[in-house]
Amino acid sequence: MEILAFIPPILIGSAIVVMIFPKFSLKGAGAVFTVCLGSGIGLGLTSSTIFLWLAWFGRPGAAYRVFEVGSAILLTTIAFYRFHDDTSGSQDEWPADCGTNDVPIKWLKRLCIILLLISAGSFGLKTFIEGSYGTIDTRITWNYRARWLFRGGDQWEHAFYSPVARDAEYEDDKGHAADYPLLVTGSVYRGWEIMGNDHFSIPIIIAGVFTFGTYLLLYASLALLRNQNQGYLAVLFMLVSTQFLHLGTDQYGDVPLAFFILSTVALFALKDRFPAISLQAIVLTGFTASCAAWTKNEGLMFLVLVILVHFIGQIGKNDGSNLLKEFFCFLMGMLPVMGTLLYFKLKFAPRNDMVNIPTLKQTAFHLLDLDRYLIVITEIFKKVYQFNDGIVILLAVYFLISGLDRSGKGKKHILSHVMLLFLMMCGYLFAYMITPYDLRWHIGSSIRRLFIQLWPAWVFLFFYCVRGPEQSAAEDQPGKLSPEGL
């Protein structure tokens, strides 16, 4: 029954994607892309509307349900008419050369589906039976605050009370990350409020949506940009990265953030690949980047870097008026969720435990300490090498054997995506530099999760650039010995 609570957000999000991308959004890989992206955007929007409702009108009751279901019906109807009008009209805005007409390798497709189903089985067993309440982080941050919003009555604001942040003392971690944004907390609270009880299945379903949404979004975006086979291969690679599934089952907030980072990077790649739909894609990147900021504080850094790399960094390189138009579209997409985030940060959130006035002097000392730089850089390299049993080595060997694909269009912009992810890693390094906690403990306890935030986006970029799994005609035919070889 709990699954019913997720129908309105999925409908709302998918309808928004269909309204923006009517031409391709319900065909083949485009449909997968729409539903996955729509689920994430829908959860982002509904988590912010329920928080605003709670803050302005009090406990959301029947009126909120009517508002949400009404919005879903209205948006779906508009999307249906927009889709119908667009497909029956003559306008052809989606390019014909997108990778939706390719021929899938059947065994690769079957293997991918079977292994996805097996992973879904692992997820179900691990969440519903073995670890229903998630890991400790869930209990002290996401669901802790959601339970306060749900059970707290008129004192629900206690969810954001943090003795640690207020006293700037770090001996104990009571009131953990109380300033963190509310996408996961708000979505869990919303599910509980709609169902009328705080059952553990709601956070599990949210974790499932983002974990498997990431796999499917990776497939769909590569299928649109390259071809389906490349999408299947990328999903298989993500399934080999079992750390991702593991963190998903533990209900960490890093997996939803990874989903939104991947969505943003994939949408920017679509924008570069198909200039005809660039403005529509930019509006959606506004939604996804703001949802990343609404998920975790690292997402806020991601949003700033997106603006820096894709807009400020393009000044002088691109046409000024076009850039301004794109930035306006980005702001339009960003506005609904970002407005809620600003309201939350200014009115409810306590100060951050790492960046605040009382620790400013200590932060300055840390930044000048060269030993800390050495420790952080060494630890990061060590952990990258050890990540998921050295999976980066597998990636490197695959690249050496397979080689770079030089045929695609739009790849000249690939450097900006790489730069974005690289700057995110620099941001993590900076966060470790200024941490008031014990440095080695902080790195050891969090770096694996930080890698997971960027991992799907790196995998996407890797498979976007390397050659596909299919043998080209120029390569050796099976079973034939080339005369030159003998």
Add this chain to the structure above:
Amino acid sequence: MVTEKIEIFKSDYKARINRYFPAVRGAVLLIVVPAFFIVPYYFLTVVKEVIVDKKRDPGVSYEERFAAVRQDLPAHAPFNYVSDYNDHIDFFYVRYALIPARLVQGMEPSHDLLVVQYLNTPGIPSFKGYELLKNYGNGVMLFKRSAK
């Protein structure tokens, strides 16, 4: 001579791979083969943990154990909490289970109500200035401050 043998070996290898995986590059197997083994292996590991080892989330037992005392605690009121369970995460489980009451770990500052979890110590403990209000029979007890 050696080059020829290497080329023959390479061609033979390609032919064998293409017999089973027609029209794909050999490099693909670097991903397909690990995925074929790792994903089912992970699943079997989870099955073993759940069915054979019967591994369960301690959160479930905390929720059940503290469900009764939660009904007896006034909402939003602070209470003290003492446990003989020497695990730092115990505090987080109990705090989560007892929302919206506000848990204060230890006896300082002292409040009117005291929740005790004694799982490893037999008998009913005594606390100066407190008297037993209710024993829930599962290691959880509720004390209240004695009238002066």
